[in-house]
Structure formats: structure tokens, C-alpha cells
Amino acid sequence: MTKISVNKKVFETDSDPSTPMLWVLRDEFGLTGTKFGCGIAQCGSCTIHVDGEARRSCVTPISAVVGKEVTTIEGLSPDSSHPLQKAWIAEDAPQCGYCQSGQIMAAAAMLKKTPKPTDADIDQAMNGIICRCGTYNRVRAAIKLAAMNGGK
């Protein structure tokens, strides 16, 4: 039995320690806000935080998060009030929305370390998160808005 702390709550799993977090989060813990995109760390849809840093949950084994704090999109704020979540709505950032939890989690990890990002900082951090609808300009605008509102 492995104990894992997700969104400040302790969960237990019997899965093999090499099982990727994404499978455990969605299938066992019922936290389906984190999405499966490619399964090989190419697209970024499954981005979560491990001790505050962006990690792609499809390639992060359970064994790598034991004793650490995992945060998913459900735990980013208690009531969807994180500046990025508000900015996402204000800028109408998503189109289909499939990638947005990964986009928001990656952006939140970036803003923690770079609270006042330049366009280049944003592009560099977000380049690896694929949006099949091509909403990149709105994503960037939302991140800038969140940064202006002191978002981390």
C-alpha cells in the first residue's frame, strides 16, 4: 500500500510503484481534471505539480512522489479563484478545453518562479504544452493578466 498526498489529502493505492501518477489520479482517486493527451510526455495535458514544480503525470511514477505534495488542477485553489483560473475565464482562453488544466498548471508553476514574466518567459515555459485548437495567443494573454493580478 502506497500513501500519496494529493491536494493536501492522503490517498492510498495498491498499484505497482512504477505506475504513472496520471492513471492513479484518474482511475483510482477520481481526480479526472488532469487529462490524458499522448501518454509519452510530448503534449503537456497531464501536467501536475510535485512539491510546486511542473511534472508530466503520464511519465511520473508513483514511486517518485512518495513523501511529496502533489497538486492537481482540482487543488490549485479551493474555489477556482486562482488568478490564472480567473484570467482564463476573463480572456476566454479555452476553445475545446482539453489542454487547459495542463496549460494552467504549467503556467502556475512558471509564475511561482517568474512572477513578472516577459512574453519570452511565457513562450519558453509554455512551448511544450500543445493546444490542438491553437489558442496560444489567448493563453498568453491570460497568463499576462494573471501575472498583473499577482498570480501564483
Place this chain on the structure above:
Amino acid sequence: MSSRVLKFLVIFIAVGVVAFARFGRFEPVENVAASTAEDPVKARAAFNEAVKVFFSARCSNCHPGGDAPTQGDERRIHDQDVKRGPDGKGVAGMECATCHQAENMDGEGLPPGAPNWHMPPAGNKMVFQGMTAAALCQQLKDPARNGGRKTLKESIHHIETDPLVGWAWNPGNGRSAPPLSQADFLKKLNEWIDAGAACPE
């Protein structure tokens, strides 16, 4: 025992002691002298073998001239426009560790992993790509450009013990290993150092 036999024994032992002192003592000293003698030809030959490893895909992919690592045996620019970042661990929000775990994930197309996956830091890039053997050799000997390693033995220690370096010889999932084994690579580097560490012209 007669005095003649006794005299013979004394002479026999004395000759033996002198012979041992002459050959037993001097021989190892001559050996040590031979292994540390400066021999630029031998040193260059050893380095020219070892440098093939530095230039292999496994080692040079993370030692580019610019800030973008390369990937694969074909050394294409890393997907996702990955960049070095100030400390060599990627940029905020897209660190190396965002995808690269402490060990390989088993399966095609999955990111390779080893403890502390990273590149050299921006302040000391330790470039391998695009270098000549001579230039790389000079760089290895320069603490300002070799990661602050004051002696060549310190650099060898890094190559011998860092698990990220060691990963290159067990990269998994069809990736090629460097052309020399890690043991042969270390042997050539030690030969180069012991022969005076001369650089190719």
C-alpha cells in the same frame, strides 16, 4: 658444519642480499617512472580515442554550443523548444525534470531518465558540440571552462561516478551507447593524463 661450508653459505647469502637490493628495489621505481613519464605522442593518441565518446550522441546531446539540447542519435533539436535555463535544469515551468525521471521509463518514445537530469549551467556551458578534439582537450584542462574542476583527476572522478554520465552506457530503448565502454573510456583518459595530458595539435 665445516668452516669451508660456513664461508660458502655466508658468501652465498651476501650475494643474494645484494642481488635482491639491486633488482628488488630498483625495478618498481623504474616501473613508476615509466608510467608517469611525459609522452606527448602517447597522450595525444589516448585522447584521440577518448574524444570519440565526448562527441557521441549520448554525451554531446546535452553539451550543445547554444542553449537548446539535442536529442536522438540524429541529434535533432530537442522537441518542445527545450532550453538550458540559468542553472542548466531548464526554464521555470519546463524544467528537465518535468519529463525526465530518475530512471528510464520502459516503452517506445518515452523520455529517458537518470538522477538529476540536466545540462551544464549557462555560466559554464562545457560545450562538446562543434568542437575540434584539440579545442575540447584544452577546455577540459581549463577550470574556467570545465565546470571548475581544478585537476584532470577531478574531471575523471565526475565521469566515473555521476549516475547521469553513467546512464550513457545503459541508455535503453534502442539508443546507441558511446563507441568505447565506460571502462575503456576511463582507461584512455587516465593514459592521457599519466602521459602528460598533451592535447592534439
